[in-house]
Amino acid sequence: MLHGERVLLRARYDSDIPILHAELHDDVATRMRADNRPWRPVPPSSPSLRAEPGADTAEFSVVELDSDELAGDALVWGIDTHNRSAHLGISLRPAFRGRGLGTDVVRALCAYGFHVRGLHRLQVETLADNLAMITAATRAGFTHEGTLRRSAWVGGDFADEVILGRLADPAGPTP
Numbered sequence: 752m753l754h755g756e757r758v759l760l761r762a763r764y765d766s767d768i769p770i771l772h773a774e775l776h777d778d779v780a781t782r783m784r785a786d787n788r789p790w791r792p793v794p795p796s797s798p799s800l801r802a803e804p805g806a807d808t809a810e811f812s813v814v815e816l817d818s819d820e821l822a823g824d825a826l827v828w829g830i831d832t833h834n835r836s837a838h839l840g841i842s843l844r845p846a847f848r849g850r851g852l853g854t855d856v857v858r859a860l861c862a863y864g865f866h867v868r869g870l871h872r873l874q875v876e877t878l879a880d881n882l883a884m885i886t887a888a889t890r891a892g893f894t895h896e897g898t899l900r901r902s903a904w905v906g907g908d909f910a911d912e913v914i915l916g917r918l919a920d921p922a923g924p925t926p
Contacts, residue, residue: 753811753859753862753863753867754816754859755816755855755856755858755859756855757815757816757817757851757852757855758813758814758815758816758822758852758855758856758859759813759814759816760811760812760813760814760825760856760859760860760863761811761812761814762811762812763810763811763812763824764812767812767821767824768795769795770821770844771812771821771823771824771844772795773795774844774845775823775824775842775844776793778845780906783905783906784878784881784905784906785840785842787903806830806832807828807829807830807831808826808827808828808829808830809826809827809828809830809863809868810824810825810826811824811825811826811860812824813825813841813843813847813852813856815847815850815852820847821844822843822844822847822852823841823842823843823844823847823852823856824841824842825839825840825841825842825856825859825860826839826840826841826860827839827860827863827864827868827873828840830868830870834871834872835869835870835871835872836870836871836872836873836874837864837868837870837872837873837874838873838874838875838876839857839860839861839864839873839874839875839888840875841853841856841857841860841884841887843856848883849883853883853884853886853887854886854887854890854891856887857875857887857888857890857891857893858891860873861873861891861892861917865919865920870919871918871919872916872917872918872919873893873916873917874914874915874916874917875888875893875914875915875916876899876912876913876914876915877912877913877915878903878905878910878911878912878913879898879910879911879912879913880910885913885915888915888917889915891917892917893915893916893917894915894916894917895913895914895915896914896915896916897913897914898911898912898913898914899911899912899913899914
């Protein structure tokens, strides 16, 4: 388990799946904005909702420490061991948005990527109007590196995406 100041990142339990499915996957409008793949209906029993350990992905359930409640999910994906890089993603349940948890989740994911996996670079791609993710990443030390103009198909139109990156601190750990 990974501890932040306000969150805990742990393995996904079977009991998490119905909650994450109902509040994150089945919210079509939000899911279309959070995933670059087209939304499709899947039952909660689908293997695609279960985190399977893999060399290129690490999925976590996010637990808010104050309430000990499931707050969402987070992942490090596209882990490239040769180039020592990966991507981050988070998704918080609606009741946990706007509480400032996102920055703590991103920092915990950075600790995992840099200090557990030995990665050199972490990257976030998000829609240009996703101010919550941009703010969380920026507060966690990410730098805006560019904009991909009209690159994401979202709800019947193209939207801009931004790329934010963070490099490991050569002076030592500072998640």
